Amino acid sequence: GQQVMQIPQYQHVQEGEDFTTYCNSSTTLSNIQWYKQRPGGHPVFLIQLVKSGEVKKQKRLTFQFGEAKKNSSLHITATQTTDVGTYFCAGQDTGRRALTFGSGTRLQVQP
Amino acid sequence: DAGITQSPRHKVTETGTPVTLRCHQTENHRYMYWYRQDPGHGLRLIHYSYGVKDTDKGEVSDGYSVSRSKTEDFLLTLESATSSQTSVYFCAINDRGPSSYEQYFGPGTRLTVT
Numbered sequence: 001g002q003q004v005m006q007i008p009q010y011q012h013v014q015e016g017e018d019f020t021t022y023c024n025s026s027t028t029l030s031n032i033q034w035y036k037q038r039p040g041g042h043p044v045f046l047i048q049l050v051k052s053g054e055v056k057k058q059k060r061l062t063f064q065f066g067e068a069k070k071n072s073s074l075h076i077t078a079t080q081t082t083d084v085g086t087y088f089c090a091g092q093d094t095g096r097r098a099l100t101f102g103s104g105t106r107l108q109v110q111p
Numbered sequence: 112d113a114g115i116t117q118s119p120r121h122k123v124t125e126t127g128t129p130v131t132l133r134c135h136q137t138e139n140h141r142y143m144y145w146y147r148q149d150p151g152h153g154l155r156l157i158h159y160s161y162g163v164k165d166t167d168k169g170e171v172s173d174g175y176s177v178s179r180s181k182t183e184d185f186l187l188t189l190e191s192a193t194s195s196q197t198s199v200y201f202c203a204i205n206d207r208g209p210s211s212y213e214q215y216f217g218p219g220t221r222l223t224v225t
Contacts (some may be wrong), residue, residue: 001170009151033213042201043154043211057145088153098169099214102155 002027002093006102014110019076019104023089030094032072034064037104038085046074046087079109113195114138117202118190123223129188132220136182138219142205143185145169145177145200154201157174160185 013019025088031050033079035043047056049065056063062075086106090099114137124130133134134143144159156169157179166177176188189196203214
């Protein structure tokens, strides 16, 4: 079945440093979504990417979808303590109804 | 936040007992999902529903059943709970299906099976 791998599992950065998490799918995706989960909270939708090579920005967050639609990345510029949490990618295989989530990257930001 | 509630929020039960978790939405969304979250595994889909009485299995459906008799309610049942089902369970909803619209998650239910 479809697998979505996410690296790294954990990253600890100093406030102001950049952060990147990567997501790789074993199959071609029709779209990919990104979610953020704060400690003790529930996942919250950040963005959806659909087109090959698509790049979207939300303030300090930059999301990319690979040309082959099998990988994606989330980059945070100049991290802040409010960025703390776990970031999940979730991909949808072509023809399937459901999303497959990556295992997540937990980000810790040291003030 | 979307109008999604889950009950109970916390439950401790013994191995072999039946358990039912409830997800209730006030958004009139068509699609509803049950996930479990375990350390190192992210969110794994258990079952989902694309309408009243229409459900389908996810990747980890063994040991779980679901029912949806009304648009607003999606029930997850563990017929005979096992320790491996200790987890945090999240319900999610969306309106256009997973291909074109984000999922809204409920607050979660922490289930411990002793």
